[in-house]
Amino acid sequence: MKHKNILLELIKADDVVAFGNWIKLHSELEQVEIMKEFKQMSLHNMFKSQNFSGAETIKKYTKSIETFEKTIHATIELKAILEKVQEVKGNALQRLARSSKENKQEIINSIINNDENATARKALAIQIIAIEKELGIYDADFWSPIL
Structure with a gap:
C-alpha cells in the first residue's frame, strides 16, 4: 500500500x-x-x-x-x-475560418471596387466582423482594407 x-x-x-x-x-x-x-x-x-x-x-x-x-x-x-x-x-472554427476566407475576400473586393451591391456587402462585413470577434477569430489585418 x-x-x-x-x-x-x-x-x-x-x-x-x-x-x-x-x-x-x-x-x-x-x-x-x-x-x-x-x-x-x-x-x-x-x-x-x-x-x-x-x-x-x-x-x-x-x-x-x-x-x-x-x-x-x-x-x-x-x-x-x-x-x-x-x-x-x-477544429471546426479553424476550418470555418479557412473556408470562408475566400468569401470574405470577395466581400472586401466588392466594397473596395464599389460594386453595385457594395452597401449590402458592407453591412454583411460588419456582421461577420462582430461574429468573428465573439468567437475570438477576428483578424484586424485581414479586414483593414475596408475599415
Whole structure:
C-alpha cells in the first residue's frame, strides 16, 4: 500500500479535516486509489474494535466509498468529454475560418471596387466582423482594407 503510513497516522489522529485536506492535495485518480486503501485498512481495523457493530457498518462504509469512487470516475469522464468537445469546436472554427476566407475576400473586393451591391456587402462585413470577434477569430489585418 502506497499511502499506508500516512493513512495510519490520519486514522489514529481521528482528524477528519486533516484527512480531507490531505486527500485534496492529490489528483482525482489518486484520490480513488487512496480511498480504496483507506477502505481496506478501515475494514481490517473495524474487526479489531470492541465497538464493532457488524454487517451494517460495513455496508454503510463500503457504500459511501463506492459512491465517492463513482463520483470521481464520472467527473474524470466528464472532463474528458468536455476536452474533446472543446477540441472539436476549435477544429471546426479553424476550418470555418479557412473556408470562408475566400468569401470574405470577395466581400472586401466588392466594397473596395464599389460594386453595385457594395452597401449590402458592407453591412454583411460588419456582421461577420462582430461574429468573428465573439468567437475570438477576428483578424484586424485581414479586414483593414475596408475599415
